[in-house]
Amino acid sequence: MDAYLDIATLVLRTERRPLSARAILGSAHRAGFVPPHLYGRSQHKTLQARISEDIVLRRDLSTFFRTAPGRFFLREFLADTAIPERFRHPVPTRRRFREVVGGLALAVDLEALESIAERNTKIRSEKILNLLQADSCRYEDPRTQNRNSIFVRSFVCVSRDTKILTHRTGHYREDRDAFINRRSIGFSTLVDPEAHTLFNFGTYGIIDSGISATRIDLDIPQVLKEGADERGGASLGYFLWASDRSTATTDLLAVISFRCPDWFEPVKRRLALNDLTWLDLTKGIANIDEFDPWSRTILLTSYFNDVMVGAKNDHSLPVR
16 A cells, blocks of 8 residues: 555544544654654645545545545544544545646756767666756756756556557647647656655656556556556656657656556546557557657557567667
């Protein structure tokens, strides 16, 4: 389970009454449930987001429920008559659609990136993570269009065996003409400062941001698990500086593999998310041009190590 949720569960079980995220953290620190170095002005926002997400995604399977806006309690107390009745009535939660990051987002310096990488070529993840560390993990507003910054995007590829999940993108998720109604092999999001926590310090929240966004897009009610990995077999494969001259787009993609079990089958349509289908890369791709620029670049650099685009042509590029 998410460490934030563990903390919330311990506190609410001890307090036996609904609390806000800020109150939960305050009680946790006083009770010694939280490591001494886990302090920060925005930790309560992260906690509230994690609990809210758990309620939305897992619904009745969630450990938590809301008794009022911003106040949370444990489902294990719903049938406990020793708890006041007013605390045992969940407030209905309407499923939300994922919103594009509207504030600051994780970015790297263009000149620094150029010194270690080439465009449209795989980059070892350690190189970018080290660059983020050296560059003090900068956050900027994407709306300022600073040409000296390249924003990091989590790009999650949902796979099963040699198949990869594809979909078509609408205006809600991406307003560039080269992406609208094109087929995509991934679910992308910018990485906001709230994603970087004590529990994912080394990856700056890049993996967690991508998986969270993917779960919301696909309306997955529960974390897909493989073994003990709470992110469902998620792993950061490599970075790719995707640059398309015809559209003047340039993005630093963190290509994340999200392996799912055989029983998972997405069937619901969501806003700006249509035509969900599995693509078997072993059979080749009939028309690479139907994919968006990011997907084309990733496919042409060979998403799977041993699967190439096309039946006989090897378009893979070396990992730099």
